[in-house]
């Protein structure tokens with residue numbers, strides 16, 4: 160294959176810094192060419208020891224840095240639209256962290272911009288599609304041995320949420336993963352959302368509606384429920400059970416070590432996503448680099464990011480106003496059929 164992919168990483172926070180390390184030390188076929196963060200110290204810290212990477216505080220300047228041939232967007236969700244459009248304007252391939260764009264109007268602008276280009280440039284960071292357990296479940300469901308899926312029961316727990324987390328973000332940031340996973344596992348669009356809020360946990364920051372219970376309906380008549388609880392305090396737990404006509408299958412319990420000693424057994428529970436999904440992020444980024452070097456997009460794309468934003472926005476409306484909210488997707492452009 161040709162030259163190394165020179166990646167500009169936008170955002171050097173938790174995910175951005177971890178992706179810089181991954182591109183530099185884990186993944187083959189790519190190098191970090193530039194890192195941009197308005198917080199220059201954070202950007203400098205992320206590139207410490209990375210050879211040849213320049214630091215910028217302006218993300219757009221990083222796209223124009225010498226040697227940049229691709230972009231990894233790991234800034235906060237509201238900054239993604241501008242970065243995606245700037246990358247498209249330069250013809251640069253992109254891996255964009257989820258959510259692609261938190262609001263559906265912005266997501267539609269990104270969809271229309273890529274459709275206008277007439278070629279796919281962006282992959283969205285729905286890394287569960289690269290997790291070994293999710294891949295096994297997908298293969299099982301596609302193989303048909305369990306018959307038609309009727310329901311997915313999902314659990315999504317975080318130890319604690321960042322300070323800036325809002326009630327809407329439980330749906331449009333956290334549950335965006337279940338939205339994508341359900342669409343992918345079932346091969347169906349989601350058509351309606353109902354969000355219920357139990358009495359908030361005493362462990363949640365005041366005013367945060369945490370936990371929430373989210374119910375999705377699909378175009379094929381399946382139901383998907385999600386318990387999302389982002390200040391559970393005890394562990395990072397992501398589970399999914401598919402209930403089908405001829406059996407059920409559950410994932411999410413297999414990522415652990417059980418230590419037996421002194422007459423008792425203890426089971427480790429991951430404390431964050433960087434541990435639970437470490438392998439998935441590695442596979443995701445390697446697969447993006449490989450496909451990009453061949454001029455392809457093989458992972459979840461802009462249509463998936465757009466659909467997730469529309470579903471999440473319907474969910475936020477249900478959270479705020481109550482009741483069941485229908486999902487209204489724009490027609491799917493030919494590029495994504």
Ligand SMILES: NC(=O)c1ccc[n+]([C@@H]2O[C@H](COP(=O)([O-])OP(=O)(O)OC[C@H]3O[C@@H](n4cnc5c(N)ncnc54)[C@H](O)[C@@H]3O)[C@@H](O)[C@H]2O)c1
Pocket residue numbers: 169170171172173174175195196197198201218233234235236238256257258284286332432436
């Ligand atoms: N796939 C996953 O499991 C996963 C996990 C965590 C976060 N994320 C996503 O990754 C993204 C970043 O999340 P995080 O937890 O790293 O956040 P963070 O707050 O730790 O870091 C964000 C960084 O972006 C910088 N920034 C702000 N505006 C910017 C801009 N316009 N351009 C470039 N940088 C900018 C901030 O200064 C900060 O350093 C979000 O979209 C989030 O949803 C995904």
Ligand SMILES: O[C@H]1[C@H](O)[C@@H](O)[C@H](O)[C@@H](O)[C@H]1O
Pocket residue numbers: 317332333334336389432
């Ligand atoms: O941004 C993060 C990330 O997407 C994690 O995978 C998820 O578990 C968190 O809830 C979310 O806040």
